[in-house]
Amino acid sequence: MKKKFIKSYSVDQSIDVNSWIENSAPNAAKNMIMQIDIEGGEYELLHAITEKNLDKFKILVIELHNLTAVNNQVFHKYFISCLKKIKKNFDVFYLHPNNCCGVSNFQGIVFPNIL
Numbered sequence: 001m002k003k004k005f006i007k008s009y010s011v012d013q014s015i016d017v018n019s020w021i022e023n024s025a026p027n028a029a030k031n032m033i034m035q036i037d038i039e040g041g042e043y044e045l046l047h048a049i050t051e052k053n054l055d056k057f058k059i060l061v062i063e064l065h066n067l068t069a070v071n072n073q074v075f076h077k078y079f080i081s082c083l084k085k086i087k088k089n090f091d092v093f094y095l096h097p098n099n100c101c102g103v104s105n106f107q108g109i110v111f112p113n114i115l
Helices: 019-025 044-046 067-071 072-087
Strands: 005-007 014-016 032-036 059-063 103-105 109-112
Touching: 005 019, 005 044, 014 019, 014 044, 019 044, 032 044, 067 072, 067 103, 067 109
Parallel strands: 005 014, 032 059
Antiparallel strands: 103 109
């Protein structure tokens, strides 16, 4: 089996996240765990996952990158829409800053650049 990246689309080196989930998990799956740490590609992946496939997971572990761009209007809307999609089925129960990359200040709120 050839290793591939999981993305929002399929090409030679990658497979679409929905195809990967549907081909790897039984249709009745409801208690799976997904870990996403793809250096900024997490937002694209989260937008691409269908609600049906997202429902198969009980736990998501996600590293959120590029938070320095949260004051960019386009990124901010994209980021918030990802959070809203996640919030439909999941509750945040643990949040940990990655202390590798400093902090940012957005309208007086200081937060880590990577969570």
